[in-house]
Amino acid sequence: MNARSSGPSQRAWDTARQSREQRLAAAARYARDKLVFHEDVTKLLEALVRSGDRVCLEGDNQKQADFLAARLAEVDPVVVKDLHIVQSGVVLAEHLDLFEAGIAKRLDFSYSGPQGAAIARALKASKIELGAVHTYLELFSRYFVDLTPHVALTVARCADREGNLYMGPNTEDSPVVIEATAFKQGIVIAQVNELVDKVPRVDVPGDRVDFVVVAPSNFYVEPLFTRDPAQITETQILTAMLAIKGIYEPYGVKRLNHGIGFNTAAIELILPTYAERLGLKGRIATHFALNPHPTLIPAIESGWVEQVYSFGSEVGMDDYMRARPDIFFTGRDGSMASNRMYCQSAGLYATDLFIGSTLQIDLAGNSSTFTKDRIAGFGGAPNMGSDPRGRRHASDAWLKAGREAAGEPTRLPRGRKLVVQIVETFGEKLSPTFVEGLDSIELAKSLDLALPPVMIYGDDVSHIVTEEGIANLLLCRTPAEREQAIRGVAGYTDVGRARDARAVEELRARKVIQRPEDLGINPLDANRSLLAARSVKELLRWSGNLYDPPRKFRNW
Amino acid sequence: MENLKLRFTTRGPAPGTACSAIVGVVASGNLEVLLERVLAQNECAVEITTPVRGYDEVWKAVVADFVERTSPGGMRISINDGGARPDTVALRLMQGVRTMEMDDE
Numbered sequence: 311m312n313a314r315s316s317g318p319s320q321r322a323w324d325t326a327r328q329s330r331e332q333r334l335a336a337a338a339r340y341a342r343d344k345l346v347f348h349e350d351v352t353k354l355l356e357a358l359v360r361s362g363d364r365v366c367l368e369g370d371n372q373k374q375a376d377f378l379a380a381r382l383a384e385v386d387p388v389v390v391k392d393l394h395i396v397q398s399g400v401v402l403a404e405h406l407d408l409f410e411a412g413i414a415k416r417l418d419f420s421y422s423g424p425q426g427a428a429i430a431r432a433l434k435a436s437k438i439e440l441g442a443v444h445t446y447l448e449l450f451s452r453y454f455v456d457l458t459p460h461v462a463l464t465v466a467r468c469a470d471r472e473g474n475l476y477m478g479p480n481t482e483d484s485p486v487v488i489e490a491t492a493f494k495q496g497i498v499i500a501q502v503n504e505l506v507d508k509v510p511r512v513d514v515p516g517d518r519v520d521f522v523v524v525a526p527s528n529f530y531v532e533p534l535f536t537r538d539p540a541q542i543t544e545t546q547i548l549t550a551m552l553a554i555k556g557i558y559e560p561y562g563v564k565r566l567n568h569g570i571g572f573n574t575a576a577i578e579l580i581l582p583t584y585a586e587r588l589g590l591k592g593r594i595a596t597h598f599a600l601n602p603h604p605t606l607i608p609a610i611e612s613g614w615v616e617q618v619y620s621f622g623s624e625v626g627m628d629d630y631m632r633a634r635p636d637i638f639f640t641g642r643d644g645s646m647a648s649n650r651m652y653c654q655s656a657g658l659y660a661t662d663l664f665i666g667s668t669l670q671i672d673l674a675g676n677s678s679t680f681t682k683d684r685i686a687g688f689g690g691a692p693n694m695g696s697d698p699r700g701r702r703h704a705s706d707a708w709l710k711a712g713r714e715a716a717g718e719p720t721r722l723p724r725g726r727k728l729v730v731q732i733v734e735t736f737g738e739k740l741s742p743t744f745v746e747g748l749d750s751i752e753l754a755k756s757l758d759l760a761l762p763p764v765m766i767y768g769d770d771v772s773h774i775v776t777e778e779g780i781a782n783l784l785l786c787r788t789p790a791e792r793e794q795a796i797r798g799v800a801g802y803t804d805v806g807r808a809r810d811a812r813a814v815e816e817l818r819a820r821k822v823i824q825r826p827e828d829l830g831i832n833p834l835d836a837n838r839s840l841l842a843a844r845s846v847k848e849l850l851r852w853s854g855n856l857y858d859p860p861r862k863f864r865n866w
Numbered sequence: 867m868e869n870l871k872l873r874f875t876t877r878g879p880a881p882g883t884a885c886s887a888i889v890g891v892v893a894s895g896n897l898e899v900l901l902e903r904v905l906a907q908n909e910c911a912v913e914i915t916t917p918v919r920g921y922d923e924v925w926k927a928v929v930a931d932f933v934e935r936t937s938p939g940g941m942r943i944s945i946n947d948g949g950a951r952p953d954t955v956a957l958r959l960m961q962g963v964r965t966m967e968m969d970d971e
Contacts, residue, residue, distance in 0.1 A: 545953045736951040740918065777953040802924045802952040833957060834964055 326495035333358045333497060334520065344473045344516075345505070346523040351381040354521065358497055361391045363460040365414070366453075366491065369397030369405065370482040371421060371650065371689070372532055372622040375465035377501045377525035379404040382463065387412045394418070394441075396457045398449055398483055398650070400425050400687070401532065409437045418457055419687060420444045423532075426684035433685065433757050443685065443763050445692040447654045450483070453490035462491035462498045464519075465529045468509055469502040473516030476509035479602075479623030479631065479646040480531060484514060486651045492518035501525045510643035533625035533860045535601045537575035540845045540865075545777045548826065548836035549732050550576035553665060554585050555829045556780045557773055558594040561707040561728060565597045567657040567694045569666025573732040573775075575605040577665070582612040582842040599657040599694070602627040602638065602646070604859070608842035608852045610637055620646065621653040621690065630856040657694035662707035663728040664694040665775075668765055669737060670745050673793045673805065675768030675783055677731055680750035688765055695766040697727040711772055714784040726784065729766060732775040735801030742803035743776075744796065768792075774799055777833075778806070779825040786822060798823045870914040870922060872929055876939035879907040882967035889965055890958045897950040899962045902942045910938050916947035928952050932959045941966070 322328070340346055340354040359365065359382075367382060368375045383404045393414040395405070400422045408414035409432050418441035422429050432438045444452070453459065464484050466475035477484055488498050499521040500514075550573060557563065568574040581595055596616045600606070602624045609615050619639055623631075623646060631638040631646040638646050657664065668677040668691075679686040701708075708725030715726045733743045754762035774781045776799045786792040791813075798814035800806030817823045826833050843849045846863045886902045905911060912929050932938075936959075943962070945955070 543954070544957055545951075548957075734951065734953060736953070740921070740949070740951060802927055807923075807927055834960055836957075 330495045341521055344522050346521050348523050348526055351523055352384045355382055356385050356389050359390050359461050364394045364396050364457060365461045366397045366459040366487050367463045368465055368483055368487060369399045371399050372534055373465055373480040373482055374402055374530045375463050375501050376402055376530045378463040383407040385413060396459055398446055406432060415439055416441060418442055420446050420449050421687035421689055422685055426686040429685040430683050443687055445688055446650060447693050450486045450651045458494045459491045460496050462487050462496060464488060464498060464500045466500050466502045468504045468506045469500060469522045470506055470509050473519035473522055474509050474512045475500055475514040475519060476511055477513040479628055479648055481513050481648045482622040483650045485649060488514050488518050503528045511641040531625055535570050535603050535624045536863055537572055537605055538846050538863055539579055539841055539843050542572050542576050542841060544836045545734055546573045546576045547840055548777050548833055549573050549775050550580050551584055551831050551836060552780055553577055553732055553775050555831060556824055557730060559590055561710050563594050563663045563707050565661045566663040567599045567661050571667035573667055574665055578603060578605040578609055579841040579843060581609040581614050583840050599653050599661050602631055604849050604857055607849050607857060611852050619653055619656055620648045621650045622648045625860045626858040630853050633856050654690060654693050657690060658698050659701055662705050665730040665732055666691050667733050668731055670748050671731060671743060672745055672748050673796055675771040675796060676748060676764050677766045678748045678750040678763060679765055680753055680763045682749050682753055691765050695729045696770045711784055728772045729770050730773045730775060731771055735776050735803050735806060744800035744803045744805035776801060779823055782822050795822050868916050868919055870925055872912045874910045874933045876908050876910050876933060877937040879939035880941055880963060880966055884966045884968050887962055887965040889961045892946050892948045894948050895950055896948050897955060897958055898946040899958045900944040901962045901966050903940045904942050905940050908939045910941050912943045914945040914947060918949050924952055928955050932956060936963045938963055
């Protein structure tokens with residue numbers, strides 16, 4: 311029976327654990343049990359981190375382990391070099407400093423936000439070897455397959471002496487990062503705002519955490535999801551009306567995710583006004599996978615929203631969420647709880663619609679936020695803005711979209727996710743949103759990337775909404791029809807003006823394209839008076855003063 | 867500053883009796899539109915002043931569509947642009963015509 315006759319293999323099966331124990335022994339002199347004094351952190355890192363290690367330096371969408379990032383950027387690049395950084399967010403200047411100094415060499419990430427231009431420069435200067443720009447779920451999944459961190463540098467609001475961590479509303483990526491690291495014999499270091507006798511809630515159990523350091527100042531959180539209603543334009547309100555009347559209503563979209571743009575903020579702010587007048591309350595937009603957008607407050611307060619699960623938090627929303635546990639997920643301590651991996655999964659599999667904006671859309675409906683000199687990375691759009699082929703539960707919205715895509719009745723019905731791009735035909739500085747070819751294709755060529763970064767592939771997009779109308783791509787039967795449907799809502803851009811006017815009118819007759827007037831919407835009614843709140847101050851009033859806007863949004 | 871003058875023959879006069887109207891403001895990304903009912907009933911003149919170069923064809927397309935849609939006969943329209951996007955231009959022109967539909971009092 312046995313192919314091999316000898317006994318157990320002679321190889322060592324615990325090299326990773328041995329490596330971990332050696333590192334911990336080398337670091338012991340800088341710690342008392344798990345506690346490290348903040349001035350000793352650079353030395354601690356030099357003792358723990360080895361050249362070539364995979365390191366996750368959170369680096370989330372919102373919260374930042376900024377103190378640990380600054381200390382890692384201070385290590386001696388002779389002692390620690392060629393690290394492989396594996397984290398979702400490359401957001402701080404210190405993250406790039408690691409590559410400038412040679413401490414880090416390889417990068418796998420998801421989102422870069424403010425560092426997009428710096429990453430492009432570092433790539434061109436060969437300071438970074440880029441693995442891939444991932445979607446969140448994809449990167450988190452790879453933590454358990456081939457990108458498991460050796461060291462995770464995490465961040466929490468407070469810790470106790472045993473290393474139990476309380477992260478409050480900004481739990482974000484940490485549980486998945488720490489599980490992958492700790493259970494594969496890696497090392498976990500946490501920066502915290504304060505040390506306490508007992509944490510309000512255990513977000514990460516202490517036996518997964520090796521070291522805790524109290525940072526001299528509170529960690530940084532970017533208010534990424536606050537949109538000031540004062541800046542919402544009439545055109546954005548018009549696109550919001552189109553989305554509600556032309557998509558949310560006919561499909562009966564109840565479960566959804568919104569992007570972070572002003573168009574979707576406008577949708578949130580006209581639910582209690584325009585959508586209320588259409589009699590849609592309770593029939594649309596009841597369950598969200600969504601960060602706690604302040605612009606959702608009026609819809610929550612007027613009874614539109616039944617529940618919201620979040621990827622992360624938003625600065626200033628803590629007290630409001632604590633006071634609304636029927637709406638938000640909260641711990642026994644009362645504070646909101648988030649988890650980016652869970653929420654990305656929820657947005658992928660358990661919502662019927664994703665709607666978000668983008669910078670460029672090509673003639674096949676592919677979209678990208680990458681430009682020639684910016685590696686912007688992805689937010690949640692690629693996961694939530696894709697049709698999950700693994701979905702096996704039905705809903706009215708999903709089945710209707712599936713019927714439209716199939717064209718004819720089939721014996722084996724299958725649904726489709728509604729993936730909506732809502733844009734204005736021109737963006738900042740009169741740059742056209744609709745283009746013949748995406749900048750990211752040129753970018754991929756110039757940087758020798760194997761894969762041109764595409765935020766949402768055209769074959770996943772179901773609708774494009776602009777101020778000129780809605781293009782329903784599910785109803786297009788040929789690539790040529792799809793192209794004319796896109797040109798037909800591309801306004802006065804070159805792409806829009808090069809339309810075949812007759813083909814576009816035919817598509818309109820088939821309701822592949824719907825104009826505002828086809829939906830009973832007069833563009834002149836797209837007025838700021840439709841917004842349930844027209845300023846941050848009015849959001850604060852809607853919240854019963856529970857919302858505490860960040861200083862930069864307090865303009866009164 | 868770029869200056870662009872366009873003239874059109876319309877199907878008929880613009881509705882309403884208001885003599886003039888102003889909509890919008892000159893601000894970044896916005897524009898001011900002055901409409902005056904001073905021309906013959908089937909004539910429309912549009913004069914555009916804009917700080918942005920190179921968009922003549924877009925202006926012509928936006929204004930031609932507007933004239934086709936609303937038939938603003940009798941109007942002299944002066945646009946003072948602050949770098950507005952075409953959709954904003956189209957919206958302001960429509961708002962201008964609607965304002966002119968009101969009776970002058």
